[in-house]
Amino acid sequence: MATLKRLGAPASSRAFAREREARGAAPLRGPRRSTLTNAAGLTRREQDVLEVLASGATNTEIAAVLQLSERTVAHHVSAILGKLRVSTRTAAVKAARGAGLLDGKDGPVTPAS
Numbered sequence: 001m002a003t004l005k006r007l008g009a010p011a012s013s014r015a016f017a018r019e020r021e022a023r024g025a026a027p028l029r030g031p032r033r034s035t036l037t038n039a040a041g042l043t044r045r046e047q048d049v050l051e052v053l054a055s056g057a058t059n060t061e062i063a064a065v066l067q068l069s070e071r072t073v074a075h076h077v078s079a080i081l082g083k084l085r086v087s088t089r090t091a092a093v094k095a096a097r098g099a100g101l102l103d104g105k106d107g108p109v110t111p112a113s
Helices: 002-006 011-022 033-037 044-053 061-067 070-084 089-098
Strands: none
Touching: 002 011, 044 061, 044 070, 044 089, 061 070, 070 089
């Protein structure tokens, strides 16, 4: 479904969804509009994590700021690295800045109270 949408084939995408539904399959959920419009395909939460990560925060600090578990943050960081096609956090920040994903939103870390 995502491939059909990425190829710009909305009619084929709708036909595929109708055929799946006719066969009793659960409807497919594609990426949200905000994910599709993000230059790197980041979800809103991945974008939030990236913005805090860009300030030099550790996973523990990101978790505190965004009120997430460290494990969830680790998954988001891994997804960000994959989507930006980099292997380090520093390279991710550099790539994100180059792609205009940070837009001056990265700043100091302020843990939630």
